[in-house]
Amino acid sequence: MAESLSQELFQAIVDIPIIDPHSHIDPFHPVSKTLDDILNYHYYTELAFSTGMDKQILEAGNDGDIPHRRVLAILKQMKRFDNTAQVEWFLDMCRSLFGLTNEDILNDHPETLFNRIGMVLQKSNWEEEIFHKTNLQAIFLTNEFDDPLTGFNSNRYIPCLRTDTLVFRLHEPEVVDRLEKVTGIRSLDRHSLNLALGELFSHFRHHKAKACAISLPPNFAPIEDNDSLHPTGVFWQIAKLAQEFQMPFNLMIGVNRRVFRNGVYQGQDLFDQRTSLIQFSELFNKFPHSSFPISVLTSNQNQELASYSWIFPNILTHGHWWYSNVPAYIKNDLRARLQMVPKTKQIGYYSDAYKLEFVLPKFNMYRRILAELLAEEWVKPKKISETKAIELANQVLVGTTKEIYRL
Numbered sequence: 001m002a003e004s005l006s007q008e009l010f011q012a013i014v015d016i017p018i019i020d021p022h023s024h025i026d027p028f029h030p031v032s033k034t035l036d037d038i039l040n041y042h043y044y045t046e047l048a049f050s051t052g053m054d055k056q057i058l059e060a061g062n063d064g065d066i067p068h069r070r071v072l073a074i075l076k077q078m079k080r081f082d083n084t085a086q087v088e089w090f091l092d093m094c095r096s097l098f099g100l101t102n103e104d105i106l107n108d109h110p111e112t113l114f115n116r117i118g119m120v121l122q123k124s125n126w127e128e129e130i131f132h133k134t135n136l137q138a139i140f141l142t143n144e145f146d147d148p149l150t151g152f153n154s155n156r157y158i159p160c161l162r163t164d165t166l167v168f169r170l171h172e173p174e175v176v177d178r179l180e181k182v183t184g185i186r187s188l189d190r191h192s193l194n195l196a197l198g199e200l201f202s203h204f205r206h207h208k209a210k211a212c213a214i215s216l217p218p219n220f221a222p223i224e225d226n227d228s229l230h231p232t233g234v235f236w237q238i239a240k241l242a243q244e245f246q247m248p249f250n251l252m253i254g255v256n257r258r259v260f261r262n263g264v265y266q267g268q269d270l271f272d273q274r275t276s277l278i279q280f281s282e283l284f285n286k287f288p289h290s291s292f293p294i295s296v297l298t299s300n301q302n303q304e305l306a307s308y309s310w311i312f313p314n315i316l317t318h319g320h321w322w323y324s325n326v327p328a329y330i331k332n333d334l335r336a337r338l339q340m341v342p343k344t345k346q347i348g349y350y351s352d353a354y355k356l357e358f359v360l361p362k363f364n365m366y367r368r369i370l371a372e373l374l375a376e377e378w379v380k381p382k383k384i385s386e387t388k389a390i391e392l393a394n395q396v397l398v399g400t401t402k403e404i405y406r407l
Contacts, residue, residue: 006368006375009386013367013393019401020139020359021293022160022213022250022319022350027141027152031127032355035117036067038093039074041354042266043086048073049264051080058264068114075110085326085365092361097133127356131156134360137398138407140211140350145200146182149207158405159209160250166197167214167234190227194237201241210405211293212242213250217257218272221279224286239287248291248404252321253277255297271297271323277308284312291404293318293347302333306340316404317341319350320366331369338373338392347404348396370396 032038045058057073060066078087094100098120105113123129130136140158143149145166149159169175170187179196180186182203187193204212214235225233242249254275258268277294284292293316296305302324309315317337320330337346349366351359374389384392401407 005379005386006372009375009379009389009393010368010371012386012390013371013397014135014364016394016397017135017137018359018363019137019398019407020351020353020363021211021347021401021405022142022295022352023139023359024142024352024354025139025157025356026354027157030157030356031130032121032357034067034121035071035114036062037121037355038090038117038357039071040067041358042264044074044078044090045264046267047081047084047086048077049267051077053077055262055264071114072110075113089358089361089365092364093357096360096364097130097357130356130359134356134363136356136359139356139359140405142213143204143209146178149204149209154208158407159204159207161200161204161209161212161247163212163214163235163238166238167231170229170231170234190229190233193229193234197234197237197241201245201247205245205247209247210407211248211250212238213252214238215252215255218254218275222283224282239283239290243287243290246406248293250293250295250318251280252295253280253297254301255322273298273300275301277301277304284308284314288314290314291316293404295319295321297321297323299324299329299333302336306336309341309345316345316347316400318347319352321352325352325362327365327369330366331373334369335373335377338378338396343392343395344400344403346396347400367393367397 049055049058053073057066057070060070078090081087091102091105094105094117095102098117100116104116120126138156138158140160142162143159144162165175166179170179170193176187179200183196183199185192185196185199187196201212220231222232222235222239225236227233239249254271255269256272259270260268275296292314294305294308295318296302305315305317309317320333324330324333334348348370349363351362353359353362370393374393378384378392379386379389
């Protein structure tokens, strides 16, 4: 009964259009051209490397037949980690986007699979087909401060100002030069920097940006600093401008960079248990009219995030990030959020995708878990009706996103 109910709810939830509030999509090259664009995603190269695959081919360039050889090698290596959620994303993608059956995927020679999927990816209307099959309405980008913001549909691909470079690398002459090129202001002192950052926010707002974002290390503790060019001072000014321009400031908290120094590209970073949101309490108190959608890396920190969102009006739970983005952790974290956090303060999920092909299988994973929880713990015990459960799912999936980002 519960399985049937969760499947019914899942089918209803799938009909809700997706607004994906965080990705790394390149709006000029949003879809894959070959299977290498899919399997060269860091999740697969990390898992392949950790199970013994040669790092040299994983990190080789894209000249000649290297992408082809890399795909065949990863597909062969995948048998060593085919129990993982990441492989299930790939299998779901093959079924839902490429029209393959489980038998095709498991029994086809890697060369055959490479060619069959490659033929689909070469379709001239593949981008449109992806949007249709995914029921994707819009997707947020991750834009460096000097990225081009024209030449693409900004109603479909929504700009988001990523501020890591400004906060942590402003001491580099090259970054100062880049900021001057965008704003026309040479930021060599605090006054000129404030002018440049204000011009930058105006520039992004003019081009329909809806948010700014940053990824922060575990030892970062922002304090009010109105004078220096130190990272805390730059961060504080960005927080001021985010409030002034009514742009939610997405905080991704706790990643410790280059823990595994010999790891593959993007496979070196891990979470750090020392992180606490208490480090940001001054920020949350100082900017009560801002919105801070927050992502954390561990289930341990999920309770803290849910508790902060419980009492702070300006804090929202934001997706299931990176090492928490597997069903076991999503289910526990989502259960806690549904029980603790007001539904209007939950931004349920984002894909973090680099190519559009990943949006559907990742969201499907989340939507199945959401449907299971609603069936098992809400509808079946008769706490709410099926109609109310679907309304709750709609709020968590798109309602809060629309409200917070003023879509």
